[in-house]
Amino acid sequence: MTVCRPTRVSIIGAGNVGSTLAQRIAEKNLADVVLLDVLEGRPQGIALDLMEARGIEQHDREIVGTNNYADTVNSDVVVITAGIPRKPGMSREDLLKINAKIVLDVTRQVVIYSPGTVMIVVTNPLDVMTYLAWQASGLPPAQVMGMAGILDSARFQTFIAMESGLSTADVKATVLGSHGDLMVPLPRYSTVNGVPITELMDAPTIDRLIERTRNGGAEIVELMKTGSAYFAPASAACLMVEAVLLNQSRLLPVAAHLQGEYGLEDIFIGVPCRLGCTGVEEVLQLSLTDAERTALQASARSVRDSINQAQTLLETSPSPIAS
Numbered sequence: 001m002t003v004c005r006p007t008r009v010s011i012i013g014a015g016n017v018g019s020t021l022a023q024r025i026a027e028k029n030l031a032d033v034v035l036l037d038v039l040e041g042r043p044q045g046i047a048l049d050l051m052e053a054r055g056i057e058q059h060d061r062e063i064v065g066t067n068n069y070a071d072t073v074n075s076d077v078v079v080i081t082a083g084i085p086r087k088p089g090m091s092r093e094d095l096l097k098i099n100a101k102i103v104l105d106v107t108r109q110v111v112i113y114s115p116g117t118v119m120i121v122v123t124n125p126l127d128v129m130t131y132l133a134w135q136a137s138g139l140p141p142a143q144v145m146g147m148a149g150i151l152d153s154a155r156f157q158t159f160i161a162m163e164s165g166l167s168t169a170d171v172k173a174t175v176l177g178s179h180g181d182l183m184v185p186l187p188r189y190s191t192v193n194g195v196p197i198t199e200l201m202d203a204p205t206i207d208r209l210i211e212r213t214r215n216g217g218a219e220i221v222e223l224m225k226t227g228s229a230y231f232a233p234a235s236a237a238c239l240m241v242e243a244v245l246l247n248q249s250r251l252l253p254v255a256a257h258l259q260g261e262y263g264l265e266d267i268f269i270g271v272p273c274r275l276g277c278t279g280v281e282e283v284l285q286l287s288l289t290d291a292e293r294t295a296l297q298a299s300a301r302s303v304r305d306s307i308n309q310a311q312t313l314l315e316t317s318p319s320p321i322a323s
């Protein structure tokens with residue numbers, strides 16, 4: 001008798017984003033979930049809690065909590081949420097050194113057990129962490145991507161719907177670039193049922209919504225006082241997991257490795273990509289105005305500076321980046 005191996009997603013980091021993502025994946029019946037954390041008991045407790053909801057939520061997905069990477073073996077997708085979230089007053093860049101060490105460590109352990117996985121990075125600062133994870137993993141670049149553009153676009157979408165009073169379902173918003181102050185919201189590519197928002201709102205209103213989008217993560221950090229956003233981030237990561245597992249050919253903004261696209265080389269940054277079972281299957285090159293291209297280049301320069309900074313910081317660490 002053939003024994004079927006269920007699809008498996010491992011989530012490294014059983015904190016707010018990781019545990020909410022585990023819930024979404026299981027309740028959407030997408031895959032079995034392995035939730036791993038350094039904290040003993042936390043992933044096991046969350047997994048048991050989620051298992052006990054199965055009868056109510058009507059699914060039979062296995063959710064396992066562990067501190068042992070061997071339990072993640074043969075994961076189809078691994079999502080890295082391990083790391084420290086920022087506190088009020090901090091930028092995502094302030095997490096660079098501490099999270100770089102965590103991301104390098106967990107990535108190296110992940111690929112021992114899942115050498116062919118698709119890896120989705122969530123830990124901040126996002127674009128840099130995705131680059132470091134790719135380097136440490138040895139995976140083909142198409143199999144590594146970062147989650148941010150879907151979240152930033154969803155925030156822009158929400159603010160457009162709130163401002164216009166129109167249904168969120170009809171709003172499509174596009175945000176490219178890095179997951180930081182230099183992200184690049186694109187009003188020309190943001191529409192309400194096909195109508196560009198530039199036809200529906202005046203420039204000062206759009207500028208105000210763009211500013212709120214750029215500040216979207218910080219706005220929640222300031223409100224929550226401890227920790228950062230996790231419901232919308234988990235939804236965004238789940239959309240990427242779903243697109244890969246179900247080979248959906250979704251066109252979604254993700255931090256992808258660029259090799260000349262948009263005039264950018266050897267960097268991970270948010271661009272529209274076709275996502276399928278092999279990961280990033282295509283980078284879509286939008287035509288940009290001079291101002292949009294300049295903004296994307298400035299965003300990429302800031303990511304490149306942070307990558308250089310991370311590499312300098314890590315040179316003094318006992319476990320330098322594997323080449």
Ligand SMILES: NC(=O)C1=CN([C@@H]2O[C@H](COP(=O)(O)OP(=O)(O)OC[C@H]3O[C@@H](n4cnc5c(N)ncnc54)[C@H](O)[C@@H]3O)[C@@H](O)[C@H]2O)C=CC1
Nearest residue numbers: 013014015016017037038082083084085122123124147233
């Ligand atoms: N890319 C994005 O758009 C977003 C990124 N984030 C980032 O995601 C990360 C996680 O956020 P939260 O879940 O809210 O934080 P959290 O503090 O709730 O959870 C992080 C978890 O990582 C675990 N961890 C730390 N070091 C580890 C290691 N070496 N191995 C395994 N687990 C380890 C911690 O024990 C903790 O349970 C943060 O860096 C945050 O800034 C959060 C939201 C959106």
Ligand SMILES: O=C([O-])CC(=O)C(=O)O
Nearest residue numbers: 086124217218221228229
């Ligand atoms: O703001 C943060 O630190 C977490 C994050 O990336 C977001 O919510 O966009």
